[in-house]
Amino acid sequence: MAESMQGLKRTHRCGELSAAQIGEKVTVMGWVQKNRNKGGLVFVDVRDRSGIIQAVFEEGKTEAALLEKAAKLRAEYVVAIVGTVEKRSGAVNENISTGEIEIIPEELRILSEAETPPFQVEENSKTKEEVRLKYRYLDLRRPDMQRNLLMRSQVATLTRQFLAEEGFLEIETPVLVGSTPEGARDYLVPSRIHHGHFYALPQSPQLFKQLLMCSGCDRYFQLAKCFRDEDLRADRQPEFTQIDMELSFVDVDDVIDVNERLLKKLFHEVLGVEVSLPIPRMTWQEAMDRFGSDKPDIRFGMELHDVTEVVKDCEFVVFKGAIENGGTVRGINAKGQGAMPRKKIDKLVDFAKDFGAKGLAYIAIQEDGTVKSSFAKFMKEEEMTALIQAMEGENGDFLLFAADKNKVVWDVLGNLRLELARQMELLDKNEYKFIWITEFPLLEWSEEQNRYTAMHHPFTMPMEEDLQYIDTDPGRVRAKAYDIVLNGNEIGGGSVRIFNQEIQSKMFEVLGFTPEQAEEQFGFLLNAFKYGVPPHAGLAYGLDRLVMLMAKEDSIRDVIAFPKVKDASDLMTEAPTPVDQKQLDELGLQIVREEKKEIQE
Known part of the structure; x- marks a missing residue:
């Protein structure tokens, strides 16, 4: 039966204890990792996010009732233990930070009992990923998953600190936005008030961060949730997080400089890895010719x-x-x-x-x-x-x-x-090789659409010396775009933006937009540009992918608390789910079922 923690206050996390606390009375709380009953001697390993501590209940040293209670503990019971830290009486366990000490308890409370879990909560679990994701709250108790979440938190905190010190303002942009035609499919949200109209969830804060530059914010950043309805791979999710930034009165070198220093700080503080600056640069053409890829692995x-x-x-x-x-x-x-x-x-x-x-x-x-x-x-x-x-x-x-x-x-x-x-x-996952890829083609030919499309997006600035070819040979025009690549993975990308009205109009023309279409889809941005817009540029990292590489994982699912699987569903909550007819009626929506065609013999 569960007991209350009333009157108790945790003094230390399990893994924070060391030989320095020998002789001290402490209170720890956590989950039972293992219970070894040797008959008159019970060893209980208690785990929390910081690590494991061993508590020893011994006949002669421990009250009989307490010893009996300890013997009944099972894996994943939540307990509170009050006791004195002592030097280990047995062999030192060099595999854990608390391996030279143990707690001799004087009080044990069972705060919550647990059923037998569907898999053992342990490092480097061999359990099928589908099972782990269904019981994600158990999977996240595993020490390697806890370390990944800790690393992600460190990266986010250090990024905020660094960018704030560099004069960036953290500003949130909307999550309910208008749909954009370029890029991947949007996730759409129907409007209850405006029947037949839809919001889209943002694929990136691109237009809003450019508007913030028009607004005089000078330097913006955000850890932004983004959404893309696209086919998934190991390093893709329908919802993901960007470290997003935009800077005014800058060119390529300025953006690269601040980001090189950010990467140097992150890798030094989180991993103790020294990133040598400046990071090498390679043009897109050279990368393709030498490596057959615009995200070359140069290890x-x-x-x-x-x-x-x-x-x-x-x-x-x-x-x-x-x-x-x-x-x-x-x-x-x-x-x-x-x-x-x-x-x-x-x-x-x-x-x-x-x-x-x-x-x-x-x-x-x-x-x-x-x-x-x-x-x-x-x-x-x-x-x-x-x-x-x-x-x-x-x-x-x-x-x-x-x-x-x-x-x-x-x-x-x-x-x-x-x-x-x-x-x-x-x-070698222990080796971190960065490279900037620059001078991407501005446009690429789409056989499917029979027209040029933007390799990055329609607001990317062409290189000034190539503007002369925009009408006669658009495929020759290079962009002021840059990607930062780590070990064959693009971890971030950005560009200098078009801030000249004539160049932006020409870009829309080359992409096949009529002036009316451009006005309809991007009118608010084009109107803002009429009122004085500074030269500006930006970059966005995939936070999930960056942390995945830092943590030496193979999938971003291992660094996201609650990820989706390949068909964009959530095995734990079983989302997406059907909704009530009442909700559909309020939204003016009707579900049209696809009829299965009978196969004619």
Whole structure:
């Protein structure tokens, strides 16, 4: 039966006790991690978010009633223990911070009993994630999850402190906003008062933070909840948190400077890792050419080699056809993998096909210098030698090639490079490699929409020297945009914004907006720009993704208290759920059920 904690006050958290408290009377409260009854001697491990402390109930030292009560304790009972800290009578436990001390209790209260949990609350649980998420309140008791939440809190607190000291104002922007046409799908919220009209949940505070710059706030930041109705992956959620900022009277270098110092502070204070400044910068074009990705993982080499010129006159139809169609031939060198078995090679070919490859050409150089290749019969000996030389191939190396349009080749080899790095165990989670990617293309061609779309968003400033090409060759125009990449993950991105009315109108025109459409969707921003707008720029981090990498986790679900699963549902609360007909009537909504079509035999 549960007891009251009346008259008791916790003096210490469990993991805060140390040899310094030996001889002191303390009161701890927490959950029973383990109860070991040795008959006349009961060891109880009590856990809270700070760690574990051992309490020892011993016949002769402990009252019989207290010993009997301790023997009945079960895992996850919530208890309060009053006792004296003593040096451990048994072996020191070096795995926990309190391993050299124990509590000799004089009082034990059971504050709450517990049923047997569906899984053991322990570090590095092997329980299926679906079960852990259904009982998330139990999962969050695990020490590794507690550490992740603590780290997330530290990152948020330090960010607020740093930005406040840099003159930023923390300002909240609305969560019920108008729907925007660009980007991912909006989550829509029907209006009860305005039937047939909808709010959207913000995908980012972009327009509002630009308006704050028009308002003279000078420097703004917010830990902002954002929402995107898109397909989920390990590092995506329907709702996520951004560290969002905007600055007035700045250019690219100013934004990069303040953010480099923020990252340096976070990694030093939270992890004890020193980030060397300045962080290297690389243009988008160089990143694509060298790594096949605009978020390159630079913890390892295996860079792409463009061998188009080397093979342009060969008779291998795959290479020849790609070059004739305006494509390129590029390759990567997996050092020391020349003896890769055929079954593994076939798996790599299938992997490459998932990213648009029609196939993969390869050369396996054996340790004795013998060359095995999928296309050797189409190459002259000197052509093969020149190709291996261009790839810096040595005995024992495995060379892989893709031939197609640049976009496909980059995508195939960029992903293949990462897959090989995983297989070769080249990805060290203890290493943190940052890089800025700059000078992104302003626009990208959408085959689906048959028009140019903004690579970032419609308010990104083109590089001044490229404005001359905006009408004649829009694809050539580079943007004043920048992403900060860590270990192959984009953790933040931003740009200098357009503040010139003529350039903004031209941007809308290139994106296919009529003046009327631009006015209808962004009129409030364009109107604000008529009243004096400062040059401004900004950046937003994905807080979840940043903490995931700092915590060395593989999924952002492990650093979010209550995440969703892949179909955007919550296994614990079972959201989304149906609603009452009365609520639908108030909103003027009707649910149209999809009829299942009968299959005609």
